[in-house]
Amino acid sequence: MRLLLVEDNTRLAGLIREGLDRQGFAVDWCETVAGAAHALKINEYDLLLLDLGLPDGEGLDLVRGLRRRQDMMPILILTARGGLDDRVLGLDAGADDYLVKPFQIPELAARCRALLRRPGASLGTELNVGNVMLHSAERSVAVAGLAIEATPREVDLLECLLRRAGHVVAKPALESALYSMDAEVTPNALEACMSRLRKRLSAAGADVQIRTVHGVGYALFAPVTVYDATANG
Amino acid sequence: MDRAGNSKKGPAGPTLFRQIAIRLAAFTLLFALLDVAIVVFTYSSQPESLAQELLTLEASKAANGTTLAPDLLAGPPGAEHWSARYIEPEVDGPATAPHRASTTPGVLMDWTRRERVAGGYRISGVRSVIQEGQQRWLFMQFEGDGIRPYVPVIVNEIVQHVLLPLIPLSLLLLLFNIFAVRQVLRPLKRAEAEVDALDPDNGLLRLSVAPEPREVNTLVRAVNRALTRLDETMAILRGFTANAAHELRTPLSIMQLSLDKLPPSQLRAELQADTQHMTRLVDQMLDLAQADAMAGEPDTPVDLADIGRDIVAAMAPKVFEAHRDLRFECIGDTRALGHGEAIYRIYRNLIDNALSHAPGTTPIEVTAGPGPQISVRDHGTGIADEDMPHIFERFWRKDRRKTDGAGLGLGIVQRLAQAHGGAITVENPPGGGALFRVTFAAAPSDR
Known part of the structure; x- marks a missing residue:
């Protein structure tokens, strides 16, 4: 996995590179928009980690430039600007995710993996959280190395949750992933499917946890959550 | 605020009316004396x-x-x-009298x-x-x-030609003075009322410009220019808070990532907690900067439930990590007039408050509606009566040693609610805990 980090603070860039290196990523680093544009021309990268305020321009301009050229490379913005408006602005420009400073390396690595796992992105085939493994091409699920039975809808549901592990996935997003537009969705269909999936996972001894956020959606958590609480701001 | 000159009822100097009246009287007296001098001089020559x-x-x-x-x-x-x-x-006529022909013989x-x-x-x-x-x-x-024989004549002349015309003239001028001063000061009175109503926290600081008189017009425009400069300074100040908070995040990231590299120890855990505390402070500084920068009541229709779902989804991992449950409920129509970002911050600070003040594993319930209101309820001990007046004060904390916050959260919520023309209330509902409710202006229904 080759990442390009664009960050003008030398110490922070060093710490991020070191941290991601230990998590198994190869990280190239440049300090400016111009440097990033140059590096992107020369090398192929799987993911772009981008700071917004750079010495020679706005990181968002780089995002817009890439998207104009139909380059769908995953982009994760790392920024000190944490407002809702800033976030919307960043995502509207074409970034895929947004992480507010300060963050911790496990959180950053998890977000990178989630982006790389997206359909069409580099980590396509295997989704792994805790002892649960989902093979997205084969549509199979294994807990602690042993395959378990699951209906296609349960596999779809688990895939949605695994891709956004550690985050709440809203009910409408799950419903639209599970059912095509014309299929009739009863109000309890999602709940029923979720309940069956939970039973299967716990029967197989899975160590991940699926939490209900009443009124909002569901979230799948790894056994030991290391989510930086402040990154929500 | 009650220093001399600062309070509204300061030691008032003489009114403009009195000043003009005194000057007018002095001028009249001077004029009379001059007149007398002229009369005396004329006749004696x-x-x-x-x-x-x-x-x-x-x-x-x-x-x-x-x-x-x-x-x-x-x-x-x-x-x-x-x-x-x-x-x-x-x-008989005196022999010396010159006889002249006259109309009547x-x-x-x-x-x-x-x-x-x-x-x-x-x-x-x-x-x-x-x-x-x-x-x-x-x-x-x-x-x-x-000159002595002439004194009665001179006195008579003065009375006839100086005092008699001057007294009514002075009285008339005095009356005119009252009228004119009132008329001229009316725009000033209005400007005074407007200046009293100026509030740097709300809206644009400007006085309405009266077209006349020109003196008031130029004064009001000068005040407006000064207010523009004040606005700019305040914008710089607000920008400074926001920028400072932004700038602090990069060194905080460095501190946090560097701390994570240290071998586990008691000291590392403490420093990590300190870094988190600072991060929270920076967030709150940004919230405050945003709250203070909000000018005027927002008129954008927003859906309180949508924002509520966003924030609950964003905060759920943190709440779950504290082994608490976070629930969201939407009741009825929840559209309101508001600023999405600010409402997001209101929710977040209320949930943070519930998280840090309600103990144990009690759940936190977030509700949007019914109508343009939101509420956050915890199941802690509620709020003691003696604390009620203080909880919205900035930097107030019930126990300064215990909690890690800066005591800004609820103050921010109140400020943001006020900037919306809304209000925040708190009550201890039956069943225990505390219930914070923020009301907004209803969005106009689209018919």
């Missing part, structure tokens, strides 16, 4: 006309006193050899003569006097010296 006036004045005494015999007339003060008598035109002309005599002057003359409807002719003569 023209003894002939003074003599003329003197005789006319004496004759008018005889005319007023209807039955007054001419020999009872006292004559001017200091006069010697005063004599006065009636003469008949056809009987046999009628004498008024005349005056002033001659120098030893030790002074002699004045003689004739005046026609109407007594009991009958015209008579009065001959007068006296000798005098210096």
Whole structure:
């Protein structure tokens, strides 16, 4: 996995590179928009980690430039600007995710993996959280190395949750992933499917946890959550 | 705020009306004196006309006193050899009187003569006097010296030509002054009321410009220019808070990532907690900067439930990590007028507050609606009566040693709610815990 980090603070860039290196990523680093544009021309990268305020321009301009050229490379913005408006602005420009400073390396690595796992992105085939493994091409699920039975809808549901592990996935997003537009969705269909999936996972001894956020959606958590609480701001 | 000059009822100086009135009075007095001086100067340089006036004045005494015999007339003060008598035109006229042709035959002309005599002057003359409807002719003569005999004349002249016209004029000017000052000061009064109503926290700081009078107009425009500069300074200050908070996040990231590299120890855990605390402070500084920067009540329709779902989804991992449950409920129509970002921050601070103040594993319930309101309820111990007045104060904390917050959260919520023209209330509902409710303006229904 080759990442390009664009960050003008030398110490922070060093710490991020070191941290991601230990998590198994190869990280190239440049300090400016111009440097990033140059590096992107020369090398192929799987993911772009981008700071917004750079010495020679706005990181968002780089995002817009890439998207104009139909380059769908995953982009994760790392920024000190944490407002809702800033976030919307960043995502509207074409970034895929947004992480507010300060963050911790496990959180950053998890977000990178989630982006790389997206359909069409580099980590396509295997989704792994805790002892649960989902093979997205084969549509199979294994807990602690042993395959378990699951209906296609349960596999779809688990895939949605695994891709956004550690985050709440809203009910409408799950419903639209599970059912095509014309299929009739009863109000309890999602709940029923979720309940069956939970039973299967716990029967197989899975160590991940699926939490209900009443009124909002569901979230799948790894056994030991290391989510930086402040990154929500 | 009650320092001298700062309070509304400061020691008031003289009003403009009084100042003008005093100046007007002084000016009138000066004018009168000048007038007197001119009168005195004119007559003393023209003894002939003074003599003329003197005789006319004496004759008018005889005319007023209807039955007054001419020999009872006292004559001017200091006069010697005063004599006065009636003469008949056809009987006898003084030999020295110049006879002139007149329209009525046999009628004498008024005349005056002033001659120098030893030790002074002699004045003689004739005046026609109407007594009991009958015209008579009065001959007068006296000798005098210096100015003294003329004093009554001069006094009379002053009364007639200076005081009588000046007194009504002054009164009229005074009345005009009252009217004019009131009229002119009306725009100033309005400006004063507007200045009193200025609030740097709310809306644009400007006075409405009165087209006239020009002096008020220029003053108001100068004040507006000063307010513009003030606005700019305040914008810089707000920008500074926001920028400082942003700038602090990069060093905080470095601190946090560097700490994570240290081998686990008690000290590392403490430093990590400190870094988190600082991060929270930075977030709150940004919230405050945003709250203070919000100008005017927002008029964008937003859905409180959508924002509620966003924030609950964003905060659920953190709440779950604390082994608490976070629930969201939407009741009815939840559209309101508001600023999405600010409402997001309101929710977040209320949930943070519930998270840090309600103990144990009690759940936190977030509700949008019914109507344009949101509420966050925890199941802790509720809020003690004696704490109720303080909880919205900035930097207030119930126990300064225990909690890690800066005591800004609820103050921010209140500020943001106020900027929305909304209100925040807190109650201890039945069943325990605390219930914070923020109300907004309803969005106009789209019919």
